[in-house]
Amino acid sequence: MIKIRGLKKSFGNLDVLKGIDLDVAEKEVVVIIGPSGSGKSTLLRCINYLEEPTAGIVEIDGIELTSEANINAVRREVGMVFQRFNLFPHMTVLENLKLAPMKVRSIANDEAETMALELLEKVGLASKANSYPEQLSGGQQQRVAIARALAMKPKALLFDEPTSALDPEMINEVLDVMKELAHEGMTMVVVTHEMGFAREVGNRVVFVDGGMILEEAPPKEFFANPNNERTRRFLSKIL
Amino acid sequence: MNFEIIVQSIPLLLAGAGITIEISALSVGLGLLIGIVVGVCRVCLNKPLRYFAAFYVEIIRGTPLLVQIFVVYFALPMLTGSRVDPFIAAIAACSINSGAYVAEIFRGGIQSIDMGQMEAGRSLGLTWSQTMRFIILPQAFKRSIPPLGNEFIAMLKDSSLVSVIGFEELTRRGQLIIARTYASLEIWTAVAFIYLVMTFTISRFVAYLERRYRND
Numbered sequence: 001m002i003k004i005r006g007l008k009k010s011f012g013n014l015d016v017l018k019g020i021d022l023d024v025a026e027k028e029v030v031v032i033i034g035p036s037g038s039g040k041s042t043l044l045r046c047i048n049y050l051e052e053p054t055a056g057i058v059e060i061d062g063i064e065l066t067s068e069a070n071i072n073a074v075r076r077e078v079g080m081v082f083q084r085f086n087l088f089p090h091m092t093v094l095e096n097l098k099l100a101p102m103k104v105r106s107i108a109n110d111e112a113e114t115m116a117l118e119l120l121e122k123v124g125l126a127s128k129a130n131s132y133p134e135q136l137s138g139g140q141q142q143r144v145a146i147a148r149a150l151a152m153k154p155k156a157l158l159f160d161e162p163t164s165a166l167d168p169e170m171i172n173e174v175l176d177v178m179k180e181l182a183h184e185g186m187t188m189v190v191v192t193h194e195m196g197f198a199r200e201v202g203n204r205v206v207f208v209d210g211g212m213i214l215e216e217a218p219p220k221e222f223f224a225n226p227n228n229e230r231t232r233r234f235l236s237k238i239l
Numbered sequence: 240m241n242f243e244i245i246v247q248s249i250p251l252l253l254a255g256a257g258i259t260i261e262i263s264a265l266s267v268g269l270g271l272l273i274g275i276v277v278g279v280c281r282v283c284l285n286k287p288l289r290y291f292a293a294f295y296v297e298i299i300r301g302t303p304l305l306v307q308i309f310v311v312y313f314a315l316p317m318l319t320g321s322r323v324d325p326f327i328a329a330i331a332a333c334s335i336n337s338g339a340y341v342a343e344i345f346r347g348g349i350q351s352i353d354m355g356q357m358e359a360g361r362s363l364g365l366t367w368s369q370t371m372r373f374i375i376l377p378q379a380f381k382r383s384i385p386p387l388g389n390e391f392i393a394m395l396k397d398s399s400l401v402s403v404i405g406f407e408e409l410t411r412r413g414q415l416i417i418a419r420t421y422a423s424l425e426i427w428t429a430v431a432f433i434y435l436v437m438t439f440t441i442s443r444f445v446a447y448l449e450r451r452y453r454n455d
Contacts (some may be wrong), residue, residue, distance in 0.1 A: 050358050086359035090377050099373060100363035154365055182380030 001156055001187050002047060007056035009042055009211075015184040017101045018211035020056070024156070027185040029220075031198040034208035035234060040191045043208065044158050047189065061155060076104055079149030083161040087133035093144050094129040095119065097151045104152070112151075117203045119147040123177050139170030143177055156187035163194055195239060199223060204205045207231045244422045244444035245429050255412030256364075256433050260445035262329055262394040262408060269334035270394070271387075274341025279376075281346040284367060292342065305400050308332040329401040337347045337394050344386045381452045388445030392438045399434075409433060 002024040009017040016039045024030050034040045036084045037071065045051040047058060049071045060067045072231045075203050084158045087098050097116035101107045107115075120126045123143040125136075133141055142162055149157055159178065163171040175197050182188060198205050198219055205222040207215040207230075223239070299307070323331075325419050349383040352375050360370030386426035402411035413430040 048362055050362065072364060072366060075362055078362075080359075080362035081354060082359065083356055086353070086355035088356065088359070088374050090381070100360075100365055102363040103369055105374065148363070 001061060003059040003191060005057045007046055008054045009046055009051060010054045016211050020213055024189055026187055028203045029182045029188045029201055030204050030206060031202035032191045032206045032208055038209045039211040040208045041160055044160050044189060044191050047081060047158055048075050076152055077155045079152055079154035080158045081145050081149055081162050083164050085145045087141055087145055089133050090129050092132055097148050101151050117152050123147045137170060138166045139173045141176045144179055159190040161191050241422060241425050244420055245425050246454055248416050248426060249411055251416060252433060255407060255409040257410040259398055262333060262398045265330050266333035266337050267391050267394050270337025270341050273338025274345055277338060277342035278345030279371060282349050283367060296339045296342055299336055299391060304336050304397055307336055308400055308404060325404050325406045327408050328404060340390050344383050348383035349375055352378050384448050392441050395437055
């Protein structure tokens, strides 16, 4: 589904990613963890070209990202959920969900509305359809953001620290929605600090530090006996 | 203070004020159009367009409106060989001038919108222009209302400069009446008062828009 080869990204003299190879299979949930500044968010943002890689190949569903046209085509198929939600504040929840399907996929208003309401039902926010984002709690906003990404019927979803900006009591409502998606077979790449989620839902955990993948393994193995010294040190600090 | 002269001059002055409103409204309208296009160009992905927009803003903002009016009315005809109608010249100079300031207002508005909004739009598959149109501009426009109000008020007052090409708006009417009656004190007071009524009306209207869009 997602194939990354030799991915490098530099900001000026700062090499954030130093050559990443990563494959994500269909229906797989890959959890990326690592210390701050390790390049894990940049890696995620390179997958849909929100950051343009300095070198290397990103291939989604067999399409290599090169031109503006196929970047747009791929972004339609790969949804993204941000740390700070990034809902559109001047639109109601319902309008947030309807915009992209109508403008990008040319779906009729009625159909888009039906679909949007179904998705809001799914994330438990059907009653908030006509609210504005600022009237919702952080957890609710993030659930709306997930529903908005789903409205494009993406083949894969990228999560960039989706619970890091939330109050502790709201983290679970968002994780629950993500777990449900994983069980339904959504392909997901999740950058997070939620080790419980990684352990429970991840098919594979990837440890990134210093712009490189230092270790990747199924969660049980990864948390039980990490091979890499730096992985061990990182885990000992957070677990 | 001779009030009789003021009363007698009021119809002439009001007719002049009507023309002032006409020039200002047309210039502000055209200036808005120019400003939106140039303002978006200032932040767009196309480098030549960006440079061109910056060039336009620098040239217009860096020269006095009075000189711009002279250029359009007196200098350009020397090049083209055909006279320009004072009305067209007035509107052209004022709207090109206003467009540069409005462009800067919109650029500021656009750049004040969180980067995450563009990223969210793009990540959903919207193109840059779609994201600009449906997501960034509506928010930027709301934030631009107060400075746009300033610009409209400034335009209304600056339109007095077109009196130099003999265009009979409010200021020019005042000058003409004074030339005949020598009633400087009365007429300039009346002219100033009429400008004040117009600008005050605009500032109240802008305040209303601000309130309305804040709750939206």
